[in-house]
Amino acid sequence: MNLPVTIIGGYLGAGKTTLVNYLLRNAGGLRLAVLVNEFGTLPIDEHLIEARDGRMVSVVGGCVCCAYGDDMAAAMMDLRRLAPRPDHVVIEASGVALPASVAGTVSLLQGFSVDGIVVLVDAETVQGNAAHKYMGDTVTRQLAQADLVVLNKTDLVADPAAVTGFVQGHTSAPIVPATGGEVPSAVLLRAFPNPTLTGPAHVVSVYRTLSIPADTPMDPRATAAVLASADLGILRAKGFVQDAAGRCHAIQCVARRASVMPAAPDASLGLVAIGLGDTFDAPKIRAALAMACVARV
Amino acid sequence: MTITIYSARKVITMNPVRPNVTHVAVRDGIILGAGSPEELAGFGDYTLDDRFDDKVLMPGFVEGHAHTMEGSLWSHTYCGWFARTDPNGRVWPGVKTIDGVLERLRQAGAQLTDPEAPLPGWHFDPIYMGNTKVTRRQLDRVSVARPIGVMHASGHIMNFNSRALALAGLLKPGISHPGIPLGTDGLPTGELRGPDAYLPVAPYTGFSRDALAVDESGLCAFGKLCVRTGTTTVTDLAARLTDDAVPMMLRVTGAATYPARVVPLRFSLGVTPEQLIAHVEELAGKSTDRLRMGKIKVIADGSIQGFSARLRPPGYYNGAENGLWYITPDHMAEIYERALAKGIHVHTHTNGDQATDLALDTMETALRKHPGYDHRFTLQHCQLADAAQFRRMAKLGMCVNLFANHHFYWGDEHFRLTVGPERAERMNACRTALDTGVPMAIHSDAPVTPLGPLFTAWCAVNRITASGRTQGTYEKITVAEALYAITLGAAYTLHLDAEIGSIEAGKKADFAVLEEDPREVAPELIKDVGVWGTVQGGRIFAAADL
Ligand SMILES: [Zn+2]
Numbered sequence: 001m002n003l004p005v006t007i008i009g010g011y012l013g014a015g016k017t018t019l020v021n022y023l024l025r026n027a028g029g030l031r032l033a034v035l036v037n038e039f040g041t042l043p044i045d046e047h048l049i050e051a052r053d054g055r056m057v058s059v060v061g062g063c064v065c066c067a068y069g070d071d072m073a074a075a076m077m078d079l080r081r082l083a084p085r086p087d088h089v090v091i092e093a094s095g096v097a098l099p100a101s102v103a104g105t106v107s108l109l110q111g112f113s114v115d116g117i118v119v120l121v122d123a124e125t126v127q128g129n130a131a132h133k134y135m136g137d138t139v140t141r142q143l144a145q146a147d148l149v150v151l152n153k154t155d156l157v158a159d160p161a162a163v164t165g166f167v168q169g170h171t172s173a174p175i176v177p178a179t180g181g182e183v184p185s186a187v188l189l190r191a192f193p194n195p196t197l198t199g200p201a202h203v204v205s206v207y208r209t210l211s212i213p214a215d216t217p218m219d220p221r222a223t224a225a226v227l228a229s230a231d232l233g234i235l236r237a238k239g240f241v242q243d244a245a246g247r248c249h250a251i252q253c254v255a256r257r258a259s260v261m262p263a264a265p266d267a268s269l270g271l272v273a274i275g276l277g278d279t280f281d282a283p284k285i286r287a288a289l290a291m292a293c294v295a296r297v
Numbered sequence: 298m299t300i301t302i303y304s305a306r307k308v309i310t311m312n313p314v315r316p317n318v319t320h321v322a323v324r325d326g327i328i329l330g331a332g333s334p335e336e337l338a339g340f341g342d343y344t345l346d347d348r349f350d351d352k353v354l355m356p357g358f359v360e361g362h363a364h365t366m367e368g369s370l371w372s373h374t375y376c377g378w379f380a381r382t383d384p385n386g387r388v389w390p391g392v393k394t395i396d397g398v399l400e401r402l403r404q405a406g407a408q409l410t411d412p413e414a415p416l417p418g419w420h421f422d423p424i425y426m427g428n429t430k431v432t433r434r435q436l437d438r439v440s441v442a443r444p445i446g447v448m449h450a451s452g453h454i455m456n457f458n459s460r461a462l463a464l465a466g467l468l469k470p471g472i473s474h475p476g477i478p479l480g481t482d483g484l485p486t487g488e489l490r491g492p493d494a495y496l497p498v499a500p501y502t503g504f505s506r507d508a509l510a511v512d513e514s515g516l517c518a519f520g521k522l523c524v525r526t527g528t529t530t531v532t533d534l535a536a537r538l539t540d541d542a543v544p545m546m547l548r549v550t551g552a553a554t555y556p557a558r559v560v561p562l563r564f565s566l567g568v569t570p571e572q573l574i575a576h577v578e579e580l581a582g583k584s585t586d587r588l589r590m591g592k593i594k595v596i597a598d599g600s601i602q603g604f605s606a607r608l609r610p611p612g613y614y615n616g617a618e619n620g621l622w623y624i625t626p627d628h629m630a631e632i633y634e635r636a637l638a639k640g641i642h643v644h645t646h647t648n649g650d651q652a653t654d655l656a657l658d659t660m661e662t663a664l665r666k667h668p669g670y671d672h673r674f675t676l677q678h679c680q681l682a683d684a685a686q687f688r689r690m691a692k693l694g695m696c697v698n699l700f701a702n703h704h705f706y707w708g709d710e711h712f713r714l715t716v717g718p719e720r721a722e723r724m725n726a727c728r729t730a731l732d733t734g735v736p737m738a739i740h741s742d743a744p745v746t747p748l749g750p751l752f753t754a755w756c757a758v759n760r761i762t763a764s765g766r767t768q769g770t771y772e773k774i775t776v777a778e779a780l781y782a783i784t785l786g787a788a789y790t791l792h793l794d795a796e797i798g799s800i801e802a803g804k805k806a807d808f809a810v811l812e813e814d815p816r817e818v819a820p821e822l823i824k825d826v827g828v829w830g831t832v833q834g835g836r837i838f839a840a841a842d843l
Contacts, residue, residue, distance in 0.1 A: 012625050069566070069567030069568065070564075070566040070567040071506075071567070073497060074506065095628075096621070096622040096623065096624065101493055104474045104475060104476065104493050104494070105493045105496075107472070107473070107474060108465075108467060108474060108493075108494065108497045109497060110466040134626055134651065134654075134655050135622065135626065137619060138622055
């Protein structure tokens, strides 16, 4: 199985480092491998660090953090040799990187596949940055390439709705509000181990989860298409379904990006979807998924 | 120490006090004086060396923007459109057809004993072949057993055969990447566009993982190219200068027979500005006469022909989306400020005019915080700068190193496609740079174009493109100005003009030994002036003996 990779993009000061630290503290038992851009400024809270070895740092809970400098592919090859294997890779892209280009590179590396592109923006500065004489179009191109946008520091702006509206003008991705980079790992990462949202109450309380049994055969592609459709308010969905012929499939969605892959025959069937409380439409999701059920052959 | 007085048909000193003499006295690698034998005899007993009696001596040429990894590339098969001389003096004829390229690769493969050994080719230039696409199937006709990779002259595209794609795991359906076109069979056609796309495959075909790195034999080979072109000081403009590379470079350049002074600049990415400064300070302390470290290279944007340069409005002529930033303004500012505070020299690659604007703005702010006297921060390439930008450079005390050779090789493309006629005519504006008072060098960016300061001078003087058109007559410079640019001009941009760049008392005994006086041939023929070899630090290197 390819290692899933999440690319975290966004301009300087958006809070990528804070978000990475939050993920490491709240990995919920996942072994994360985090690649950061710059050697020497491994932006990891000192008290999380267990050991250092060259450009690789071991963090509490079995996670590792690695600086890739200007050779991401080489750092990824190092990760492939890690034992035990990480569950999920998070790449913190540089402030000027176009995250889709990073994703393109990842898609060509053997042993990895792109899970999704998360772009962070700072609610306080995004409008100014988008109008920056030199960097404006880089900022808006980053937004346009996102699967999920995390609108960080919403607590610091007087009118969050206005900022959200501005960001919506530059992306079709769902926008997740956050303070201090606090977004549950279950929303950002593929390999969340169980359907429960973990993390402090003030972080998880804005999200809703829905578990859907999948005892009846379902068309996996149709199911994925439903989960990735724009009108249901799903940020992240995951699960296993059985098709009409009895084959199992793994489904993964990050907002509009969906993937279907063959799964082991003993996979535990069922789907989990996560969304924001105010847009997540559980009845509508159930109804839409019912349409994806098919007759057993 | 013994004194040698060299007699020559002519010594062009580039010292305006006595521009033309016939003799130069050398002791211990240093010039004692340039003048008449009678004048020079005053230094004491000497040996007269008349081997240059029918030659013309000039100050050794200074190449202010090259990459020594060209030396390593010559272990790969040359597939270029234009004839090119390798370090051993063999002239490889240009290949004019796709079949010609395939045949050359086939011949190179026949030299290899291992049937599965990789076969790398370089400088393939289909632009001149009607932009014909090459497929993996065609390269498969060279070999299906060995991985083959061919780098284009632009550096932006590579072609691979099926074996190479398979080794990299890319010979499969379902690839979705903007730089990887697929054939009707759903598999990659074998043309991979952009480093993002080709870098995962290139190492399987014999290319180094670190595209900037030169190896030991490559650095030796590059020294031979210097001798053949009259170059005695050359930059390596962007090296990582790792703990492994530096001792090797010190060893190679330290050999008594190494013919050039190498000035490698530390590439700024991959470390924090603080670490960068600490590293170059450490490197400066390890410098020798022939390996001058302690300078920094920053890259602001991409390239114009790759559509990755950052342009101001009106942007690309063909409507292509604006290019890419390789650094944030904050990061550039921190490097400039820390470097100015410590008196460390920074060169910045800016191709598009918007990237040049960013460097100028950043410099202006940084200078206000850390007024740097005689900092000589240099803009490299700076191909699209306009007159207003040159005026700012002058006021800010910046230098420029313009890419004169580019105008010949890609001028037609710029005219037709990338920036359109008006801006193509102002590209690499040597005349404007000099008229606005910006200290100027001109360069080859070898291996992008061949090392050869006389050819570079020819490009700046004539502004002829590959199709034979003169493009931007106004920006031509005179032969004298071009000769200055490839000697003192380039030396100035490296803070080395007190040591090299002219033949005068106290400077290094670095000479380009020429067959003719480039000022006396027709300006269209300067590139054809023969180079006998060099004298570097008083050591004599004949190209014929390499
Ligand atoms: Zn270069």
